[in-house]
Amino acid sequence: MAVDYSLYLITDRHLVGTKDFFDSIAKALEGGVTLLQVREKDISSKEFYDISLKLKKIAHAYNVPLIINDRLDIALAVDADGLHIGQSDLPIDVVRKILGESKILGYSVSTIQEALYGQRMAADYLGAGAVFSTDSKADAGEAIGLEGLKKIVAAVSIPVVGIGGISISNINKVKSTGADGISLISAILSQEDTCKAAKELISLWKK
């Protein structure tokens, strides 16, 4: 399964409002999401497992790889296509050993030092941010800005995805940094029509 980092959707079951969670994600995939990450907090392992199994089926129906956030055990249990870890998760070298070489491993960074470390530790891609400041817990810490993203992109040879506060209004600026894709949560999931939102974002990104 080839990896296209262009439009990377991260889940948050609390953001879909009254819409159906799985239906909202299926529609976003239909609209053009190219990569899907299950990122759920305050959830039992059983629920995380059940949701991930269901989303794997949905993602694969659209030929989109499924990545699990943080939880190596869930990634192994559902045989996901990859795992995304951050600075507060298990050490990347320990994770790579247990996950195996064939799975996609993503790593969250906000500095060039972290980016170079991730690349050295065999991350397949980096999630760099927060690009813009946001309230979302997914991308806490001070914003690195477009300049910070640009520097990280320039520092490594692996794909870099921008994350944090990215939307229709700033997508062109993010593209100009040379990043390989954009990672979004609310810019898709909070929208009334997640298919339309994904369609607009991917067409702007690919323009």
Add this chain to the structure above:
Amino acid sequence: MAVDYSLYLITDRHLVGTKDFFDSIAKALEGGVTLLQVREKDISSKEFYDISLKLKKIAHAYNVPLIINDRLDIALAVDADGLHIGQSDLPIDVVRKILGESKILGYSVSTIQEALYGQRMAADYLGAGAVFSTDSKADAGEAIGLEGLKKIVAAVSIPVVGIGGISISNINKVKSTGADGISLISAILSQEDTCKAAKELISLWKK
């Protein structure tokens, strides 16, 4: 490493008060704790990993096996001696496959049906409870009572450890059910002298 289920301590970093967490556990091991489970909630994967690595070293210094609660990934990452899962964790069959046959696998049950299922799914031991009603989140749900524990012990051939509300005052009654051990949190960790508390409990249990 032979497993002695007699005095099974479950951690909770929020219960040690002003005492040092690691010191309190080391002293409890010195007092006679025979099995140690790391059970920490609301914690990052990195912190869980760091705590578990440290407790593994401490437990092994006392020749006591280290069990991880819920998180299969942490158990794999620190190469723990085993994993304990409950009804809200990953499915036991999935866990056993990934964990391997050589590791200790514990399973929380409160009914005979769950106990028989756990035994059939190759659990090494069962944690049965809550024996007595308690406020601790570790053993939520209605109490099964001494009768409930006795029935579970009689129904399976693998070791059964009683959990929930067990203390000096009721230890003899729990012993009379035929259980292989007692699982405790606050009856040890909340005590001023965790060494003395463990010593009293194990001597009462072994009497």
